Amino acid sequence: MGKNWVEKYRPKRFSEIKGQELAVEKITEFIDKFPKNKKKAIVLHGPPGVGKTTLAHVISLEKNSEIFELNASDLRNKKKLQAILRPAMEQRSLLKEKKIILVDEVDGISVADWGGLAELMSLIEKTNFPVIITANDIWSQKLNVLRKKSELIQLKEINYNLIKDILIQVLRSENKFIDNDTITKISIRAKGDMRAALNDLQTVAGLETPSEMVLDERNKEIDIFNAMRLIFKNKPTNDLLSLFDSVKMSLDDIILWMEENISAEYSGEELAKAFEMLSKVDVFKGRIYKQQYWRFMVYENIFLSYGISAAKKDIKTGFTNYQKPTRKLKIWLNNQRSKKKKTIAEKYAKHVHVSQKRAMNEFPIIKQILTSNDIRKELRLDEEEIAYLEK
Amino acid sequence: MISKIWTEKFRPTKFEDVLGQEHIVKRVQALTNSLNIPHLMFAGPAGTGKSTLALITVKDLFGETWRDNYLELNASDERGINIVREKVKNFARTKSLGNVPFKVIFLDEADALTPEAQQALRRTMENYSTTCRFILSCNYSSKIIDPIQSRCAIFRFKLLEKKDVEDVLKKIAIEEKLTISPEAMEIIYEGSEGDCRRAINIIQSTSSISPTITSELVSTIISNAKPKDIKVVLDYALSGDFQKAREKLLDVMLKESISGQDVIKAIQKEIWNLPIEPEIKVKITEKTGEIEFRITEGSDPFIQLESLLASFVLAGLGK
Numbered sequence: 001m002g003k004n005w006v007e008k009y010r011p012k013r014f015s016e017i018k019g020q021e022l023a024v025e026k027i028t029e030f031i032d033k034f035p036k037n038k039k040k041a042i043v044l045h046g047p048p049g050v051g052k053t054t055l056a057h058v059i060s061l062e063k064n065s066e067i068f069e070l071n072a073s074d075l076r077n078k079k080k081l082q083a084i085l086r087p088a089m090e091q092r093s094l095l096k097e098k099k100i101i102l103v104d105e106v107d108g109i110s111v112a113d114w115g116g117l118a119e120l121m122s123l124i125e126k127t128n129f130p131v132i133i134t135a136n137d138i139w140s141q142k143l144n145v146l147r148k149k150s151e152l153i154q155l156k157e158i159n160y161n162l163i164k165d166i167l168i169q170v171l172r173s174e175n176k177f178i179d180n181d182t183i184t185k186i187s188i189r190a191k192g193d194m195r196a197a198l199n200d201l202q203t204v205a206g207l208e209t210p211s212e213m214v215l216d217e218r219n220k221e222i223d224i225f226n227a228m229r230l231i232f233k234n235k236p237t238n239d240l241l242s243l244f245d246s247v248k249m250s251l252d253d254i255i256l257w258m259e260e261n262i263s264a265e266y267s268g269e270e271l272a273k274a275f276e277m278l279s280k281v282d283v284f285k286g287r288i289y290k291q292q293y294w295r296f297m298v299y300e301n302i303f304l305s306y307g308i309s310a311a312k313k314d315i316k317t318g319f320t321n322y323q324k325p326t327r328k329l330k331i332w333l334n335n336q337r338s339k340k341k342k343t344i345a346e347k348y349a350k351h352v353h354v355s356q357k358r359a360m361n362e363f364p365i366i367k368q369i370l371t372s373n374d375i376r377k378e379l380r381l382d383e384e385e386i387a388y389l390e391k
Numbered sequence: 392m393i394s395k396i397w398t399e400k401f402r403p404t405k406f407e408d409v410l411g412q413e414h415i416v417k418r419v420q421a422l423t424n425s426l427n428i429p430h431l432m433f434a435g436p437a438g439t440g441k442s443t444l445a446l447i448t449v450k451d452l453f454g455e456t457w458r459d460n461y462l463e464l465n466a467s468d469e470r471g472i473n474i475v476r477e478k479v480k481n482f483a484r485t486k487s488l489g490n491v492p493f494k495v496i497f498l499d500e501a502d503a504l505t506p507e508a509q510q511a512l513r514r515t516m517e518n519y520s521t522t523c524r525f526i527l528s529c530n531y532s533s534k535i536i537d538p539i540q541s542r543c544a545i546f547r548f549k550l551l552e553k554k555d556v557e558d559v560l561k562k563i564a565i566e567e568k569l570t571i572s573p574e575a576m577e578i579i580y581e582g583s584e585g586d587c588r589r590a591i592n593i594i595q596s597t598s599s600i601s602p603t604i605t606s607e608l609v610s611t612i613i614s615n616a617k618p619k620d621i622k623v624v625l626d627y628a629l630s631g632d633f634q635k636a637r638e639k640l641l642d643v644m645l646k647e648s649i650s651g652q653d654v655i656k657a658i659q660k661e662i663w664n665l666p667i668e669p670e671i672k673v674k675i676t677e678k679t680g681e682i683e684f685r686i687t688e689g690s691d692p693f694i695q696l697e698s699l700l701a702s703f704v705l706a707g708l709g710k
Contacts, residue, residue: 259694263633268708271633272701279685279698286689290506327641327693334645341648352398353442354588355465355500360648362589368596368612374395 005202006195009170010054014062019162020051026153027059027132031100034130039151041124041131043106045138046155047226049193052134055155056102059132065098068129071105081119103133107140117142124149139225154319157192166194167201176205191239222246224257225322227305231258232265233316236309243305251300255281256325258304264323265316273311277303340388344370347379397595398588401563402443404450409440410587411555415546419444422544423451426491430516430525432501432540434532435548438586441528445497448526452491460487460494467500472508476515483519493524501539502529509536516542550585559587560594569598574606582613620647621657625665628700629707636700641693651692655683658699671706678702 011017014024023044030042044052060067070084103120124131138147164187171178182204190197222230227247231240244254255278262274284300287293335342345359348366359366370376370389381389394400403409406420422428428448433441449461462482469475479496487494504512513536516525525543529535532545557576564571571579571594583590597604597612620643627636644654659679662672682699686692 255694259697263637267631267633267704269705269710272705275698275701279682279690279695282690282694283685283688285691286685290689330641330645338648349465349468351394352396353446353463353499355467357467358437361650361653362592363648365589365592365596365612368599369396369592371599372395378395 005170005174006198009166009173009198011051011058012061014058017051017055017058018166019158020055020155023051023055023153023155026151027055028062030151031059031063031065031130035128037130037151039149040127041133041146041150042153043133043135043138043146043150044153044155045135047157047192047222048136049190049195049197050155050158051194052155053102053104056100056104056132056134060100060102063098063100065100067100067102069102069104071103081116081123099129101127101129101131103131105135106133106146107135107137107143117146121145121149137223137225139223158190158194159192160187160190163187163190163192163194163197167197170198170201171205174205178204224249224254227254228257228261228322229320231305231309232261232312232320234309235315236306238306240305240309241302244301251297251304252285253325255285255304256327257322258308259327260325261320261322262308264320266312270312274308277307277311280307340385344379344381344385344388347381347385351379397563397567398591401559401566401591402446403440404447406447406451409444409447410558411551412440412444412548415548416444419448419546420451423448426452428452428524428544430543431527432532432535432543432545433526433528433548434530434535434545436530436550436585438583438588438590439548439551440587441548442497442499445495445526445528449495449497452495453487453489456488460489460491462494462496463499464496465499467503472504472511475508476511479515479519479523483523486522493522495524495526497526497528499528500530501527502531502534506536509539513538513542551587552585553580556580556583556585556587556590560590563591563594564604567598567602569594569602569604571604572606575604575609578606578609578613582609621654622661622664624700625658625661625703628703629665629667631704631707633700633704636703637697640696640700644693651686651696652683654692654696655679655686655699658696659683665706667706668709671709675702675706 014028017024027042027044030037034040044055046052057067059065070081106117106120133146133150135143137143138152164183167183167187171183178201183201186197186200186204190200222243224247227243230243244251247254249257259278262278263271266274281300281303284296284303288296288300341363342356342360345356345363345366348354348370349356349359367389370379370381376386376389406416409416419431422431431445431448433444435441449457453460462478464475464478466475469478475498482496483494498512501509501512516523516539527535527539527543532540532547557580560571560576560579563569579590579593582593593609593612594604597608600608600612620639624636624639624643627633627639640654643649644651659676662676662679665672667675679699682695685695
C-alpha cells in the first residue's frame, strides 16, 4: 500500500497549511519575538487531527530551527526528563543556530505523573529556547498551572469543505478514483479531523469496490467546551442534533453548563431567545419526570443544542472563556452557612404544626418572634442556635 | 404549659371556636360524635384551619390520651414515601387505647407527594384501614390522585374573610394588651393574604418591638420579610447587565430561602413600578404568567426565572 498518506501529505511549509491561518500567524509572532516574550511556552490546543504537531514541525523548518521532541511518556519521571531535557535546554545546537523544544500531547500525562509536570513547569521558566506544547484538552484540571504559564493558541476543527478539497487533491496525486458520494461521506464523518479523513481515504482507496464500503461512524468524544463552541460559534447544522451524544456528561449537567455560559456569548434578543429555549428544555425535563415518558428527551436535546445555536443572528468569533457552572456549589455553601437556621426552623415547625419548608420561607418574620427568651426556652434552642439568631 | 408562641397559644381548641369554616366544622363534628370517621381530606389554602381542625378532632375523639393515638407527619419534610410508610407501620402496630377502635394519622401537605408516592400511600392506607384513619391535608385536591380522593371524605376550606381574620386579631389584642390601629389592621390582612397563621405571626413580630401596633411598624416588618432585593435584580436586568442580575437572583433566593413562586409573585407586583412603556408591561406580565405556570408545573425555578430575566433585558431595550 506504500507510504502512509498522513505522513506523505503532511504539510512541510506554511504555504501548505490550510484552514489554520490565525494559528500560523500567532505562532510565528511568538517565535520571532523569543526570548522577549513574557511567557516562554506556547500551547497549541485543539481536537485531534487539526495540525497541532504539524504546525510545530513546520515552524521549526520555516525558522531554520532544530526541533527537540518530547512526549508524555518522557515526562513520566523527573530524573529521566532532566537527563533528556537539561542538555537540550542549555546547549546550543551544533548544526543549526536555533532550537525549538516540542512537548507533544501533554494531556497524556496521568495524574500519577505530576512530578514530571512540575519539572516541565520549572524548565519552562529557565529555558533559553521556545517551548511548544500540544494538548487536546487544555481545560483539564491538571493543566491549570500550565495554562497560566503559557500562551494559548486554539486550533479549530478543519472545515468539512476544506477536508473534501484536500481529499480530492490527494486522490489526484495518487491517481486514484473514488466517487464523489464516498468522498463526501468520509469528509463528513471525519468531523474536522484531517488525519482521520486521510486514513479513511487511504483505506477506501485500497478496497476493490470502494463505494460499497460501510462507513462506521467515528464516535469521537468531545468535551463540553468544544460542544459549547460548536453551538455558540457556528451556524446551526444537523450535526448538532447528536452533539451531546459525544459529550461524556449527563444532560442535566450539560444544562447547567449551558445555563452558566449563554450570557457569555449572547445578549439582547439572542439572550432572550436562548433562555426561552433553555426554559423549554427544563419544561420537557419536568414532563419526563412526571410522565416517565422518556421520548421527551429528544426535545430536551434538540432545544439545548440546535435551539440555542439557532437563537443567534450572527456567528460569534473570538475566544470565549467558558466558566464552570457554580450554582450547585453556591447552594452547597449556602446550606453550610444556614445549617443553624435549618435546625431552628425544624424545632419551630414541629412545635407549631407546620412544615420546615414553610418555617424556612417565613423565617424573617419568625426570627423576630424568636427574640423572646421565653420562646427560645420553649423551643429548647441551644447556644449555637441562639448565637445564630443574635447575629 | 401554655405556649408563648401565639399561633399555638390562640389556636382554637373547640369546634365552635373555629372561624370561617362553619359548614365544614358541623359535618366533621357530627362524624366525630358518631365515633366512626372515614379517612378525611382537608383541602384549602394555608392558614385556614386544616391542622387546627385535625387537632380538635383527635382531642375530641381521644380526650386525655390523644397524644398516644395521633401521629402527625408532614409530607414535604419526610424524605420519601418509604419513611412515611415506616413511621405509619410503627405507629399502627399497637392498637388504640380507649373506646375508639382506631388511631389517627395526620399527613400534612400530602400534595407534596409525587403521584407514584401517592400510589404507595394508597396501599398503606388500605393495609392499615382496620386500625388507622388518615386525615390528609393539601392545598389543591387536584394534585391528589383519584384513588385516594375516592377513599376520603373531602372538605374544602375557604380562604378566611377579612372580618374573620380581624376578629382573631382583636381577640389576641385584648388578651395581650395591644392596640392595633385600623390602618395597621388593613396592612396586616393584606400582608397575610388571608392566611391566619401569618397574620398572627405578623402581629407577634411587631409586638416584640412595641405593643402599640401602627401601620408604619407593620409595614416595616412585612417589607423586611419580603424579597426587596428583587427590585435590584430587575434593575440590573433592565440596564442590560444580565450576569449581575442572575447572580443577585441566586443570592437572594439562597440567603432568604425564598421559593421561586415567591420571587415571581414579587416580580409580578414590581412590574407596575418599573420605568417601562405600558405595552411592554403587558407583554412582560404575560411572560411572567407563563413562567409562573412552568414553575408550578414542576420546572427548575432558577432556570425559569433566568429566562424571565432575559425577557426583562429585552424590556430594558424597549422590546
